[in-house]
Amino acid sequence: MNSDKRAQLIRKYDVPGPRYTSYPTVPYWKNDPLQSKDWLETIQRNQSHFQSDEVSVYVHLPYCESLCTFCGCHKRITKNHAVEEPYIDAVIKEWSLYKERGLAGAQIKELHFGGGTPTFFAADELVRLVKALLEDQTVAPSEVEMGFEAHPNNTSKEHLEKLHALGFRRLSLGVQDYNPVVQKAIHRIQPFAQVKKVHDMAREMGYDSISHDLVFGLPKQSLKDILFTVDKTLELRPDRISLYSYAHVPWVKGTGQRGFNEDDLPTGEVKRELYEQSKLKLIEAGYLEIGMDHFALPTDSLAIAFLSKNLHRNFMGYTTQNTPMLIGLGMSAISDSWFGFAQNKKSVEAYLEGIKNEQLPIFRGHLLTEDDLIVRQHILDLMCHFETEIGKQESFDFYLNVLLKLGEMVEDQLVEMEGNTLRITEAGIPFVRNVCMIFDRSLQSNSRKEGVFSRTI
Ligand SMILES: C[S@@+](CC[C@H](N)C(=O)[O-])C[C@H]1O[C@@H](n2cnc3c(N)ncnc32)[C@H](O)[C@@H]1O
Ligand code: SF4
Structure with a gap:
């Protein structure tokens, strides 16, 4: 990936986001x-x-x-x-x-x-x-x-x-x-x-x-x-x-x-x-x-x-x-x-x-709810192995939502799909927190909390 493209992606994906030592992340604990x-x-x-x-x-x-x-x-x-x-x-x-x-x-x-x-x-x-x-x-x-x-x-x-x-x-x-x-x-x-x-x-x-x-x-x-x-x-x-x-x-x-x-x-x-x-x-x-x-x-x-x-x-x-x-x-x-x-x-x-x-x-x-446990496993797999299996346990709505959001990342060559396996590419490794955020239901279903997360990049 050339440096112009990388700079463009950094501008696009540099947002406040969790470091995922847990899921749900601490600010969203109930x-x-x-x-x-x-x-x-x-x-x-x-x-x-x-x-x-x-x-x-x-x-x-x-x-x-x-x-x-x-x-x-x-x-x-x-x-x-x-x-x-x-x-x-x-x-x-x-x-x-x-x-x-x-x-x-x-x-x-x-x-x-x-x-x-x-x-x-x-x-x-x-x-x-x-x-x-x-x-x-x-x-x-x-x-x-x-x-x-x-x-x-x-x-x-x-x-x-x-x-x-x-x-x-x-x-x-x-x-x-x-x-x-x-x-x-x-x-x-x-x-x-x-x-x-x-x-x-x-x-x-x-x-x-x-x-x-x-x-x-x-x-x-x-x-x-x-x-x-x-x-x-x-x-x-x-x-x-x-x-x-x-x-x-x-x-x-x-x-x-x-x-x-x-x-x-x-x-x-x-x-x-x-x-x-x-x-x-x-x-x-x-x-x-x-x-x-x-x-x-x-x-x-x-x-x-x-x-x-x-x-x-x-x-x-x-x-x-x-x-x-x-x-x-x-x-x-x-x-x-x-x-x-x-x-x-x-x-x-x-x-x-x-x-x-x-x-x-x-x-x-x-x-943790049963849904939390499914998301938790995905985030753990992404953080530890840079890949996860999707489409097996999630509800249809959730699966669809993830696929839609992943589309842009596939286009940006940060992730790729092979069968059910979602894999983070070499170029996508610095953006692993952004990939996890796609699965993060608590982040998506609650209002964004200001002043809690450092930036992802
Ligand atoms: C508890 S400290 C390590 C032990 C000892 N207190 C020391 O400073 O050598 C843990 C590590 O967290 C990292 N750290 C602390 N604050 C940080 C921050 N705001 N951003 C990134 N890393 C940080 C530092 O690298 C630090 O060495
Ligand atoms: S204040 Fe300094 S010595 Fe203490 S935990 Fe933080 S980095 Fe380590």
Whole structure:
């Protein structure tokens, strides 16, 4: 596809749209408040439907010492480390509340620490947490896929060693961009030498899946800056690279995103070029593009899962583990029983209060209808495999509506049909969110919500 045609498509399809870590997406959830009883019923339904006691557990560790002004995550900025112990106590308690309410025999197959900054916590606090979560397990720790998000500025040798000894083999390092002008704009000074030090230590210790998070579209970021960042990243050859599109969501309270001017942001075609040129470099260097914003070396388990169509996606992002249930622990964490979603309270205080009162600290969620489940599967297939089978389960009206809307995308060569299979073409990959939006009934049947989604390109 020539660059004029690509520019024209970017102008046409660059609209606000979901990132589809769930369907329905959070702004269209209907159960607010969500009652614990209803949520727990979806867990029972999951267990009888899938006949499995395997779960993935995500723990949200919200604290950071310093605010990065581009950040869209749920976090709490503090330098007071006295917050660690009560927070870890609460997470351990929350897991025991779940065990008392139907998950007594649960086997954790995947454990991920995200944030915020997990490495804000002392290594021994994290060790205490892992031991408590895994204490009743009958599966060996070596069979649990364990990973954590590591901030290069505060990840110590002790963190790496102690977590490795417990079975952690994956970590992702927040890099973002190596250019000093961009680092100043996002309030995150982090030299390459610091990232290299943590990366090399982890490699030496035997972490076999190291990922680097890069972001394109950051304030003051030029094409030269992102390509420089990609080049430096390739020097370390991480197993995985996330190349996130900067999500400008200044309406999210406490993001600090108002700390720079909107004019400093590359947008539309200029922003897309940052991705396209970076992608070319990564492909040339031997990485595979596996799903939206993600690249991996062919030897990495995520690439192997992508090629064998075993890739899965949940609130933690892309994963190789297709466990039927995800339990999110900690402030703002989201759980997913396939038949329902539940989100924990979004302030640390409200979360801790809920746990103190021996209640699941959930506040809102969504109980999926049969139609939701059909759409959910399509969106999951498109995000993970760039293709889906249509025309088998949907109502005739819905099927027709999808086909009509797809017509334009077929003409634009973003998708193609082969029998019942709808496939996203190579040129269509950057538009995967737009393809998913065609299936998204909740987006179509509700009035468009302003100020909730970042742009698709
Ligand atoms: C929780 S942070 C990673 C751990 C640690 N807090 C750190 O910053 O190194 C998760 C990642 O989300 C990405 N991220 C955060 N805010 C973003 C935004 N507004 N748009 C795109 N990516 C974002 C960044 O790449 C960041 O490394
Ligand atoms: S990018 Fe990471 S360290 Fe920075 S504020 Fe967000 S969560 Fe905290």
